[in-house]
Amino acid sequence: MTAPTGPAARTATEPSVAEEPELQRSLTHRQITMIGLGSALGTGLFLGSGSAIATAGPAVIVSYALGATLVGIIGLVLGELTIAHPERGSFGAVARRYLGPWAGFLVRWLYWLGAVVAVGGEVVAAALYLQFWWPQLPTTVGIVLVAGIVLGVNLVSVKSFGVAEFWFSTVKVTALLVFIVCGALLVFFGLPGTPAAGLGNVTGDGGFFPEGSGAVWVAMAVVMFAFAGFETTFISAAETSDPGRSIRTAMRSLVWRLGLFYVVSISLVIALIPWRDSAAGDGSVQASPFVQVFADIGVPAAASLTNAVVLVAAVSAANANLYGASRLLHSLGHERLAPKALGKLNGRGVPVNALLGSACGIAVAAGLAGYGVDNVFDALVSIAIFAILLVWLLILASYLRFRRGQDPAVAGERGGRTPGGRITAWVGIAGVLAVVATAAVVPPMLDAALVGGGFTLLLSAVYLLGIRRRTARTAEAA
Incomplete structure (x- = not known):
């Protein structure tokens, strides 16, 4: 299928480019790679892997390897x-182009809500990390402080966002590399006064599959959402000086770096710490495996060091996800699929209204998370979980339509061709559906399917009863 070009490619609701300033192409290809890492390497890796380990034991290594492959x-x-198609709206605009207006509307609103919930959770987490040093600091003050920093960075310019995210992510990546080197030394060589740990913990307590081989699949319900957020790399293509080169570079490095960091880090945790001890962690900084490893090699104030890293990780993930949420909300406003004001840019090319709109959603999510309104916040998290799965499915379905009847030589000349093409995409679809199928045995995933599915039906009704009718009237008037 060949995509339409020129005026015929515009929908009845898409405004002329001349009506408003364009997004600024200020991001470098190095920054784009780090933006993806900043979104995906959040507190889920540093503190939140305990639930996945509790589900599968040492075999969770396989779960993370499968997750990295997917x-x-x-x-x-x-x-x-x-x-x-390096355009505003990213995969949302692509879904509209190849699957129709409804898909473009749905995928962007779902991703926006998922990103907003994620940022709300990261902001609350960062506020709690500040209390590690200042226990008397009210949670509200910490939330406002962190949210203000993140919003301020995004409001200044896309260049300031790129620079900040580059350095945030650099801190996280450096910490992970130090952890990997130190962990490998402890496993294979030991240190003076500390013998090598070896691989005994990998098989010593119930074997490699203490909960059965099926637990590898069940753990995928937890594992996959540690990777969520990498999509921000591709959202940023519309603000990149050289989209083709930047995305090709980011695509190659992002895939292997995420796999390396997650799989190797978790493998070292399993080797160094009995898996039942890691699984029993309460998610606090003191219980983090990073603290235990740094303490074992004699690093002073290991807990404070780890707290600093996870604080940067939370701020970085919030920063990158707010950026992604605001750009998709801006594209919805630009196409009149959201209030028109959200599609406006200021003189620096920043979608201020979309940023403030996303910040309002974050304030609600952070308030619900920070003040123990568990039922409502859990419902939002369920929608976010379902949203990312549906977004991935729609991305893969868009690719199948994109590649239908396409000349392979054309794709090869453009670069970035996916090995295996449509077959690889079908494998990805099967993998995502396998994660969805864990709803049969994992209650949170069942909640995600029920609540998220209901919200998707609501969005569809809004589109059919509101947006589609308005579009039809506009076309008739024209």
């Missing part, structure tokens, strides 16, 4: 689509 497939597919 994310790699989606990343390659999304990279090829983005190189072909």
Whole structure:
């Protein structure tokens, strides 16, 4: 299928480019790679892996390897689509182009809500990390402080966002590399006064599959959402000086870096700490495996060091996800699929209204998370979980339509071609559906399917009863 070009490619609701300033192409290809890492390497890796370990034991290593492979497939597919269409709205605009207006509307609103919930959770987490040093600091003050920093960075300019995210992510990546080197030394060589740990913990307590081989699949319900957020790399293509080169570079490095960091880090945790001890962690800084490893090699104030890293990780993830949420909300306003004001840019090319709109949603999510309104916040989290799965499915479905009848030579000349093409995309679809199927045995995933599915039906009704009718009237008037 060949995508339409020129005026015929515009929908009845899409405004002329001349009506408003364009997004500024200020991001470098190095910054784009780090933006993706900043979104995906959040507190889920540093503190939140305990629940996955509790589910599968040492075999969770396989779960993370499978998760990295699935994310790699989606990343390659999304990279090829983005190189072909480096436009505002990213995969939402691509879904509209190849699957129709409803898909473009749905995927962007779902991703926006998922990102907003994620940022709300990260902001609350960062406020709690500040209390590690200042226990008397009210949670509200911490939330406002962190949210203000993140919003301020995004409001100044896209360049300031790129610079900040580059350095935030650099801190996280450096910490992970130090952890990997130190962990490998402790496992294979030991240190003076500390013998090598070896691989005994990998098979010593119930074997490699203490909960059975099926637990590898069940753990995927937890594992996959540690990777969520990498899509921000591709959202940023519309603000990149050289989208083709930047996305090709980011696509290659992002896929293997995420796999390396997650799989190797978790493998070292399993080797160094009995898996039942890691699984029993309460998610606090003191219980983090990073603290235990740094303490074992004699690093002073290991807990404070780890707290600083996870604080940066939370701020970085919030920063990147707010950026992604605001750009998709801006594209919805630009196409009149959201209030028109959300599609406006200021003189620096910043979608201020979309940023403030996203910040309002974050304030609600952070308030619900920070003040123990568990039922409501859990419902939002369920929608976010369902949203990311549906977004991935729609990305893969868009790719199948994109590649239908396409001349392979054309894709090869453009670069970034996905190995295996449509077959690889079908494997990705099967993988995502396998994660969805864990709803049969994992209550939170069942909640995600029920609540998220209901919200998707609500969005569809809004589109059919409101947006579609308005579009039809506009076309008739024209």
